[in-house]
Amino acid sequence: MTPQPGADVAAAEAHVAAQRDASVSGSPRFDAVRYDLTLSENPFPPLPSVRAAIEGCLARANRYPEFLPRLLPQVIAEHLGVEADHIVVGAGATGVAMQIMQTLPARGSRFIFATPTFDGYPILANQVGLHTVQVPLDGSGRQNLWSILRAVDERTGLIAVCRPHNPTGTVVPASELKGFLYSAPSHIPIILDEAYVEFLGAADTLDPVELVRRHPNVIVLRTFSKAYGLAGLHIGYGFGSPELLARVRRLQLPFGMPEAAIAAVRASYAAEAELGERILRITTQREVLRTALRRTGIRVPRSSGNFLYLPGRDIAATLTHAGIAVKRYADGSARIAVGDPEADRAVLNALAAPVDPISGEDSHILSLTLRSGPSAVRSRHR
Numbered sequence: 001m002t003p004q005p006g007a008d009v010a011a012a013e014a015h016v017a018a019q020r021d022a023s024v025s026g027s028p029r030f031d032a033v034r035y036d037l038t039l040s041e042n043p044f045p046p047l048p049s050v051r052a053a054i055e056g057c058l059a060r061a062n063r064y065p066e067f068l069p070r071l072l073p074q075v076i077a078e079h080l081g082v083e084a085d086h087i088v089v090g091a092g093a094t095g096v097a098m099q100i101m102q103t104l105p106a107r108g109s110r111f112i113f114a115t116p117t118f119d120g121y122p123i124l125a126n127q128v129g130l131h132t133v134q135v136p137l138d139g140s141g142r143q144n145l146w147s148i149l150r151a152v153d154e155r156t157g158l159i160a161v162c163r164p165h166n167p168t169g170t171v172v173p174a175s176e177l178k179g180f181l182y183s184a185p186s187h188i189p190i191i192l193d194e195a196y197v198e199f200l201g202a203a204d205t206l207d208p209v210e211l212v213r214r215h216p217n218v219i220v221l222r223t224f225s226k227a228y229g230l231a232g233l234h235i236g237y238g239f240g241s242p243e244l245l246a247r248v249r250r251l252q253l254p255f256g257m258p259e260a261a262i263a264a265v266r267a268s269y270a271a272e273a274e275l276g277e278r279i280l281r282i283t284t285q286r287e288v289l290r291t292a293l294r295r296t297g298i299r300v301p302r303s304s305g306n307f308l309y310l311p312g313r314d315i316a317a318t319l320t321h322a323g324i325a326v327k328r329y330a331d332g333s334a335r336i337a338v339g340d341p342e343a344d345r346a347v348l349n350a351l352a353a354p355v356d357p358i359s360g361e362d363s364h365i366l367s368l369t370l371r372s373g374p375s376a377v378r379s380r381h382r
């Protein structure tokens with residue numbers, strides 16, 4: 001049966017809101033939220049230079065931005081060293097992903113991705129009327145690309161692979177990804193979701209230009225919400241072959257990208273060194289916290305994102321009790337954003353006493369997590 005577009009979205013939001021009301025702010029048994037680590041946001045506010053650039057646009061806020069975005073794709077394309085027709089921009093990676101889902105796969109076809117993953121994928125798929133095929137992560141929290149390939153059939157209209165993966169932070173090896181891309185049918189569009197690519201080590205980072213040249217069915221999805229710390233402006237882009245993106249651009253929202261987005265991206269590219277320092281601080285904090293948490297017995301997978309996945313039956317509840325809002329999974333595990341030393345200390349303090357870690361091999365880690373539930377915080381569905 002073809003899904004009814006939008007059918008479950010309101011229900012999902014209501015469920016998420018109820019969860020939060022019940023577990024965090026609405027109950028006298030719990031502290032108020034002291035730290036909100038639900039959405040893998042960047043803990044740093046915009047750099048002064050970026051903020052000044054954004055503020056510089058506000059005086060012209062009575063004017064519409066460009067009808068269709070021309071400047072922003074140009075700025076991004078120049079930065080990547082390609083032509084602007086290789087770039088499509090949107091309201092975050094979410095907006096671009098939605099445009100891809102609306103324009104490339106046939107309505108009612110199948111969208112394959114790993115689970116758990118970025119909550120946006122099942123939600124958007126439902127909104128646009130795609131069937132989802134959700135392939136469980138392996139026991140170590142990695143996407144199983146061969147299982148994804150095995151799920152491909154003539155009904156498949158779209159595939160997404162995250163690198164690094166949300167919520168575990170794991171990274172499919174470059175060689176594996178390349179083998180996968182060669183093996184997948186070349187007529188099926190593939191989203192390579194690199195929302196967290198800036199947190200990846202240089203050795204793991206792939207050349208997107210080369211990748212798209214070899215595989216014109218791939219669209220690399222990126223965002224300024226994470227490493228660039230601009231989630232509040234919600235700017236994302238897809239990088240791909242001009243032919244494929246011309247189809248995606250057919251649903252470009254007129255007047256959809258504010259002028260402040262262009263200014264913020266320009267200023268961010270001009271401040272790469274400062275942003276790099278922040279990334280280093282976040283990843284250093286991440287490693288310190290992961291090491292400390294593993295000492296308490298929590299089998300935290302190695303993460304290449306700005307978040308950690310904490311498997312364990314009572315983890316999310318324990319953190320919630322301590323006033324720390326987290327992304328919660330059905331088995332009680334949690335994903336937390338990292339990088340704020342104070343919040344990281346609070347997490348460690350809350351979990352310092354061993355908290356019923358899921359025992360046994362790492363292969364056990366995710367067995368209960370596969371039925372991932374919505375986040376514990378209202379409308380916070382990433």
Ligand SMILES: Cc1ncc(COP(=O)(O)O)c(C=O)c1O
Nearest residue numbers: 092093094118166195223225382
């Ligand atoms: C893997 C992944 N893709 C895409 C997104 C969407 O990012 P944006 O804020 O640009 O919409 C997120 C956000 O959490 C994410 O985790």
